[in-house]
Ligand SMILES: NC(=O)C1=CN([C@@H]2O[C@H](COP(=O)(O)OP(=O)(O)OC[C@H]3O[C@@H](n4cnc5c(N)ncnc54)[C@H](OP(=O)(O)O)[C@@H]3O)[C@@H](O)[C@H]2O)C=CC1
Ligand SMILES: O=C(O)CCC(=O)C(=O)O
């Protein structure tokens with residue numbers, strides 16, 4: 100395919116997807132990447148160096164990634180004459196099926212809508228998978244951070260996060276308010292004048308495709324429980340329905356049985372014969388549960404906004420969003436990205452922690468079946484942290500640590516690859 104600005108590497112081949120959704124990964128796959136705005140300029144080159152070093156060390160030249168830069172955000176706007184979200188970026192991700200991105204800026208309270216959310220929506224990347232684990236030695240605000248080991252499955256296409264909203268005072272907002280009041284009998288809009296309106300779509304299909312992935316992951320990884328997190332006591336037909344549909348799926352597709360009359364459900368792991376408990380917790384209570392009793396939670400399935408809040412909160416528990424990785428997944432496309440944003444005050448200072456994006460790349464290598472290279476990244480990360488050679492976010496909380504720049508932390512990870 101001919102692109103306007105994307106330069107396809109001359110060496111390398113596409114990863115392709117088989118009918119059973121497994122991947123064919125050539126020894127020289129072309130991987131598209133978006134550098135990202137703000138600190139993207141700092142962390143993305145470091146991520147690429149670390150991944151290249153791990154792949155070289157693991158396979159001695161027999162495998163190598165051909166990186167292909169694609170553009171969204173500020174860099175795209177410069178290159179594509181004001182187009183922040185070029186169509187060929189989407190084409191490239193669809194075509195190459197595995198990619199990685201740095202963070203992208205979203206203005207608050209006006210301006211354009213989130214490009215991160217737009218990528219998820221346009222590519223129907225309906226799972227946002229965010230693992231939360233502690234690396235020994237990382238400073239944490241809790242006493243026993245090692246007890247926090249969870250994987251969040253955040254619904255990535257629906258909810259109030261879909262961006263269906265109208266500004267206060269516009270004819271559109273007034274029209275919706277009139278409709279609610281005059282045709283739907285709504286009397287609870289406290290101040291109908293100058294009132295913004297947002298819509299929260301939550302569907303059975305959207306819920307169940309997310310929960311199906313979360314349950315399958317719990318089975319495949321031989322984990323003990325899945326917790327549905329919702330605010331269904333208040334938002335009955337959106338968050339409450341999410342809970343109901345999640346339990347229904349566990350019963351209907353995974354042979355679940357009610358525990359003590361329900362609503363908790365038990366399913367059997369078909370691979371190990373062990374029981375898996377499917378339970379639910381209301382979202383506000385969950386925020387205190389994960390702090391006080393983290394070892395009772397393993398896999399979490401939740402709605403888009405809850406998942407956004409919970410992933411930053413849990414990241415803080417194990418050392419902060421400097422090392423919180425993530426993946427956006429559809430059935431055949433995977434776009435990996437850090438949990439954090441563009442941290443604009445640090446742009447270009449070679450200062451921030453590249454760990455989040457590096458660990459996102461580690462997830463990408465596992466997705467590709469390159470586990471040896473992924474293992475080296477984990478070894479390198481462990482080694483750099485245990486040597487107390489870390490970026491500012493850890494250094495300021497550790498005793499006797501050496502402060503490294505972003506790029507130097509990347510070098511330390513490479514040095515400590517076993
Ligand atoms: N997926 C994406 O691309 C995302 C994009 N965004 C966007 O990013 C922009 C900025 O958002 P903001 O709310 O400030 O959140 P950020 O996640 O960008 O930053 C908040 C704080 O988190 C810490 N932090 C973030 N990244 C790192 C890192 N790599 N290493 C160490 N510390 C880090 C810093 O803390 P400290 O000040 O203590 O040093 C920083 O000030 C917004 O436009 C937002 O929409 C936000 C989230 C996700
Ligand atoms: O798109 C954005 O700007 C923010 C997204 C975000 O916070 C997230 O997905 O975790």
Ligand SMILES: [Mg+2]
Pocket residue numbers: 407408411438
């Ligand atoms: Mg977030």
